[in-house]
Amino acid sequence: MRSGGSRRRRAPRPTRTFVSLTGPAGNLGDALIRREQLAWARGTSDELVVYTGEAPDAWLAQLGLAPGDAVLLRSKRSVPRWLFMLATAPSRPALVFEAGEVPLERGNALRELVFLAETVLVRLRRGVVVRPPRAIRAPTQPALRLHSLAARASQFALWRDATSLRIAAHGQLVPDIGFAAGRRDGLPWNARAELVVSLRGKRPRPGPAWVEAVTGFAAAQGLRIRTVVQVREDEDRARELASALGGEFEPWGDRDPVAQEALLRERYDGARLVISDRLHVLILAALSGALPVELVPAPTRKIADSFATVGLTDMSMDAANPGPRGITGFLTAQLTRVDDVRRRVGEAEVRLSGIEADVRAAIRSARR
Template sequence: MRRRGTTARPGRRPSRTFVSLTGPAGNIGDALIRRATLEWATGTSDELVAYVGDAPDAWLAQLGLPSDAIVLRSKRSVPRWLWMILTAPARPVLVFEAGEVPLDRGNGLRELVFLAETVLVRVRRGVVVRPPRGIRAPSNPSARLHAWAARLSQVALWRDAASAAIAGGGRLAPDIGFNAGVRPGRAWDERDELVVSLRGARPHPGDAWVEAVRSLASSEGLHIRTVVQVREDEDRARELADALGGDVDPWGQTDAVTQEARLRDRYDAARLVISDRMHVLVLGALSGAVPVEAVPRPTRKIAEAFDTIGLHDITVDTSTAGADTLQGFLARTLDRKAEVDERVRAAERALGGVEDELRATIRAARA
């Protein structure tokens, strides 16, 4: 991660950046996008204030939070967070966390607080940054409050067109997970694995799915391996490894930092990564594997986020596809290696450009 530091000038109060970094320690994807959010916030002010919710110390280490950051924990610290924004030196920076934003009923009060934070920062001539986000389950008043707050923000980005439409317009940008770094991985003809990672909370993909994946692996000479990127999926990974005749890489007692490194090494050796987890597919693509969402009745989240980077038709609904049809789809996707590499590199460049722009916006506000 790039670190861009600042130094307080004598005779003035230190500038201050606020960043929200909540998330479960057992989810590598959440850590991935929070770490990228932290990278955008780091170095934009003399002081960094991070709200991490109920996260444990391991979460802070996983994100690489600077040791001199002011860390606020639990909902009991929200009043202090708001007070620090209210009393911050002029032109503070507020960076919301990236990822999925639930706007279903019951989130109105939370969105009202976020709107208040946004107004406080803008009144103090500061800068509000909303990294690429996706809206889930929109309902009013939550959606209306969220849209108002987004319009008041100098940088408001959406990872899919549907979310931008719900918010009443805005700028599309790649999911911030694509900022995790493109890796060369193994040469294509040396890649010998087909990696699978599915959500444990969804139904088993079924016999036709198992037959198709096993047949594809056999015809391509690939070894099947199931991996765990979210702790709650470990039982499903074991179940699928047994059904597919492959191996499982459990998470077990491994610390999260080591687990992430192990996963990225696995993706480096894969030709194909099958998952219904967005950031399994993002990390797989960054390692040069071809990403595919092949599950029964997939949501639109993954397809829409990958559409934003120009990588279309990576999703197939296996509830309506027989084993032969699914195997044919998977086989054809393997021919998209060059396209995947091109789109992923372009996404990384686009996010680098966004970061440069937001830093320039902050510098201009403080000039």
């Protein structure tokens, strides 16, 4: 028999990174931030475990996940397997939660309790927990208390707006992860000939003063108006606005989501201004060198607060009260901000690149 000292050591079990990537295939903004979040997780372990919930095949294509890239858990029935793999993972696992909004309404306490347990489990196994740039929505107790405890137990608790950081009382204020999606040169400024509009279908439609101001501004600047769709449920609103504004309506139709995103980024490449009340429409527009403008009745603070984090203020206006002259003046003033917008977007991209490097370094350090 071989002596104990001569026995071969068992090969180490593969390291694991867990990342949650749920979302609707019909929302390109959700796909955008999940894809950038996935980029932070790739290559950090021998084995990547991805939970996508009930998402269809199109969602995997949007994320850029190919067969063999990861252990895919693709239904809610796989949650027990996710928890089992997390509990039995080799020491020092990494866990990456979802970027975006965190709903903390009444009824979400049980979910937050599960997330807290996952966080504690990973920390007890000397692993790393990453909460990418997020925003708190509708905080209520006890969900907020549980979420705050989980944030405090995480090495990275990142918030895309100052209000969420204040509510959580722990973490860092950083740009929305969408700003990491890659800047594009787009067309030269003088060759940009469009004003692009993309508004939510579930909010009140802007009134006559808004229509008069937008059409008048576009005519004065020599811009064509085009309405586009970045979220499928907004398609009817885009059609209505094109008719009201005398612009061109570009439907999503049967185009697959990957092709639709590519087309939209081309449209933003050729726009001077993009008007929207969707955060990631405006982030993609800014990445393409267009001027992002929120111009709707009674806007929420979501866009203004998220852009304030990267140093861009006064790009949102409540269109409920000012007449056409006030709206036109606001839009005209935005045209002076090209250099500032591009500089701030570049700084946000650099900041996010540094945070990704910090995340990777933390995971490496935990495994030494």
